[in-house]
Every structure is written in C-alpha cells, then in structure tokens.
Amino acid sequence: MSTTDRPVATRPSAVVPEIEVDPGAFRHLADAQMNVELDTGDMVLNLGPQHPATHGTLRLVVRLDGERVLAADPVIGYMHRGYEKLTEYRPYPQIITLINRIDWLSSFANEVPFVHAAERLMGIEAPPRAVYIRTILTELSRIATFILFLGEMGLQVGAMTPAFFGFRDREHVLNVIEGATGGRFHPNFNRVGGLKDDLPWGWIAECRRTMDIVFKSCDDFEDLLMGNEIFEARTRSIGIIPADVGTSYGVSGSNIRASGVDWDLRRDGDAYLAYRDVDFKVWTHPDGDSYARYWVRLQETRESARMVLQLLDAIPAGPIMAKVPRVIKVPEGECWVETENPLGQMGYYLVSKGSTGPFRTKIRSASFSNVSILPWLLQGVYIPDIITILASLYFILGDIDR
C-alpha cells in the first residue's frame, strides 16, 4: 500500500559518524550496504479475518510504526446476517430461534430480553417457576461463556493448559443446559409467556454437582494464571479503558465493571427475572486493564455459580407457561428491554403494530459497542498486545455483526 500521501512517522535518524575510508578498501562490505536504508515509513498490516483470538471473522487493519500501532480500523460485517431485517418478516416464535444465533455462546441469555419485550407489550407475565428456570439458565450460560474465556485468555498469552481446562469444564455446564433444554448451544427454550418444558427429573441435583465443578474450575484458573509472572506482564497496564471513555463508547458488562464502573443491570436495571430475590455481589476492579477484565470475569463466574445454588434452593413449584393465545399477536406499542448478558448490555427496542411479527426490532448487542472502542484503545500498543486486548474484551462476532 502506498505510503506517499501520509506523513512519515518522525523518528530521530541514526547519527552516522564521518569516517574517511578509502573507497577501494572494504568494497565487499560497501556493496552489501549499498542502498540499504532502514525504511522508517509506517506499514499497514492486515490481521484476519480468520484468527483464533476472534470468535468468528474479525478483520483488523492496523498501521504500524515499527511494532507500535498508529491506527487500527476494525473491518466487520463478514458475518452480517441482517437479523433486524429478518425479524420484520417473521412471527415471534420464529424470531426466538433466530436470535439464538446472535451471541452463540450464551444463546439462552439472548432470548430473554426479546421474550420480555413481547410479554411486556402483551401485558402477560411468565409464572414464577418459569422465571426462576429462566434465571438459572441465564446464569448457566454466563458461566459457560466465562469459563471458555478464562481458559482462552491463557491461550492468548501462550499458556495451553488453561484452554483445555476451559473447554473441558464448559462441557459440564453445557451438559446441564442440554439436559434442561435439549440444545447445547441453541436452546430455543423460551416462549412468549413461559418456557417450552419443565425441568427433567434429577436435573436440580445434577446442576448442584456441576456448580462444584465450576468452583473447582475457577480455583484452577486462579492457580494457573493469577500471579503468574508472564500472565501479569502481558496483561497488567495493557489496554486500559478509562471509565468515562468506556461509557461514552457504550462499553458495558464486565468490561466496564473492570474499569471501576459499578453498574450491573441485574441489580440496577428494571426488575427482570428473579434477580431481586437473589443475594449477589457486583464485582468491580479499578484498573481497567486486561488483567482487571480477567479478574472481574473470574469473580463473576463464581458469583453466578453461587446465584445458581441460591436459585435452585428457592425454585417454586407451579406451571411454566402463562395463558397465552395460540397465535401470538403483540398489541401496538414500543418497548425497550435491556438485560445484563454475559458480554454486556443486550437490549431490544421492539416496535409492534399489532401484528404477529414486529414492525421494527433494534437489536442492541453488547459486543458491537465493546469493539467500537478498538480504534481508540489500540493506539500506541504493540502488536502482541493487540491479541491479548482482543481476547480480554471478549466479543462474539455474531454479536457484532448480527
């Protein structure tokens, strides 16, 4: 790519001492050095679209001065599926299947705000048992998402073992989700007004056992990575997001809590699911760097497991489906519902005109805004840090491209 139209990065040129040399002597050396000048111009490097640090296809075009990033431009859209358009052509039950695929690591959590929006406009409420099961499954998908992150972050700094631990332990959680919903990744379990099925026999005991595995798994990650010299060197003070910059870019979820913003929609948003009945702590970290993001997610994984145990103890009996008409027709109106998803704030602005399908659905996905800070965040970092920063922001491309 041409570098002529851009100012060449300024850097003090090496001072070559003037030495009088006989031109005949050392000719072989002079030949070798002839016209060899270090190019101090900047260089454009293309990262991606395929890279293991990205869940999907994210392309990053960075302009480099040596190893330092001058400017970064994320190129997205490789997985754009046009969900906002598709929702205008589908009835509500089919859209639930569709939005499973937005953030595919925590599909169940995607369904909840959409179903909530439809329920609010229709003026119905899911029965308490369904609400509890929804909350449990949302927290389980959070655990599954975060355990993968906790392992994979190790991989990005060169530690293979945590990655295998991550995949191994996530499988236990996915088994539990599969046991209840029938789907490992795409449960498609929510219905407007409740859930598709009740829990199978023995599921609660199985879920309790799995939470023990989760606690053990978190301890493993802590032992392996926290305090590890290489891990700390690669993550401490790398990719710092100040709180005010983060919020103005719309960074949410664990990423903004790692910058010291004490804001969790489970506690601070409109009351949704059963979070008002659960005693839990919102973890924050003041540093805002990659390490803080890892630390916050580690604590949140444990907190979610504790929440699941509390919810399992308190789960009420009763029906799992409210009385809803066979054909879902949502009355005219508009509704904004936001939830705290594993990756951050997920929201749907649902505009209905009284039909069997929405008139307009604005899907506010967390990763989209979390990644939009990259051009700001990557300025001045070194190439190897790009990878750890990307990994610590933790995004799913389906959640960006929609």
Added chain:
Amino acid sequence: MADETPPEGNGTEAGEVVEAAEGAEGAEVPALGEREQALLDRLAAELGDGVVEHAEACGDLVVRVRPDSWRRAASVARSELDCDYLSFVAGIDWMPAEPFRGAPGGEPSQPSQPSDTAYGAAGSAGRFQVFARVQSTTDHHGVTLKTDVDESDPRAESWVEVYPGADWHERECWEMYGISFDGHPNLRHLYLPSEFQGHPLRKDFPLLAREVKPWPGLVDVEGPAGSDEAAGGDA
C-alpha cells in the same frame, strides 16, 4: 456544540414550554413516573421548544426533539442528565411494509403489517426517524430520544462529538437507511461491501430471499382460516 443554542430556544421561557408540553400531552398519555418527569423537566428547561413531544413507552421516557436540537439534546443529556452511557443510535422507517408480490395468489408470506402509517410513541413528522438511547451508569436512569428526518433529504446531526461511540451506530444507520449524519468524520459502509447499492432496512427494500421462494412456515403461522380469531381473541 453546547453553546450552539437554536435561536428559537432563547426567546422562550423554559417553564412555559414545560407547561405547554404537559397541557398538550396530559390528556392522552399516562402520567410519567416521578423520575421520568424530572428528566423531562430538565431536558425541556435546557432545550426550550426543541422538545416537540414526549411519551411513555413501557415505563421509559421517550422524548422527540426537533432536528436542529438533536446534537444539543445529546450534550444536554450527557452534561445535565448525567447520561454518560450511549446505548445505541438507530433509524426507523415508519412506512408500511410493501405487500409481498411474488407469492401465488398474492398471499403475503410474512406477518401481515398494517397498511396505514401509524407513528409510534411521541409521534413522527414523516417517514424516517432517528432514535437513540442514553443512560446513566450512576443514577441508573435512561431516556430514549427521537428526532424527525426529512424524507427528501434524509440527514441528521451527528453525535460523534458528544458520544464517540455513536460513530459505528451512525455508520450503520447511514448504510441501512440512507440517513446521513452532519459532522460525522467518516461516513462509510460498516457491514456491507462498499459497492452495495440501496438501503436494506428501508421498508421498500425487498427481502430477496422471500421474493424467490415463499416462506414455508406460512401455514404454521397464520393457522387455518377462521381459527385465527378464535385463538387470538383474548390477546
């Protein structure tokens, strides 16, 4: 930006405007919550007659502002309402969806949309609108702001100076609706290839997959003729 007050706003008493807005709206919209009312009052006090209309949608405050107050509304929201967090900026096309053309017998292979143009909460002056949501991470409130966009020359003021995160949202809105944003530094395609023609989220842009093949789930959705009323009657 912040000192760029619309000339109309200077001559009007803020309190007067608030009362006028309440008088006009009090009859039809349900009363706002205490927190929402306080937000609206502060917004109206700063923007003057920049606030056109307000409404309540599922407990949230929706405020429609004049197009020339759009950027100022953002800076007021950020500085006066402590809404430090930008949730999204998006567009909407209120035109009724075009009836499906390709299916045999002219039957629509999509959930039927009403053919009349009805505008949502807080109304609209025309076909296009830009709406955005800002929130406070400290006080946990939020407000949805809307502004009208002229159909013949769709443009709105950019929020990038106030909320840098609006950059990608506005690029998306521009490519999906063809609404350009004045003051946006870099308005180019976000999702779609740069040679893409058209604006896919406009209601007159057909979903090509449906043009080719009618939706097989149609029978499931609509149910047998006649059973629709019986089933959906209590909705």
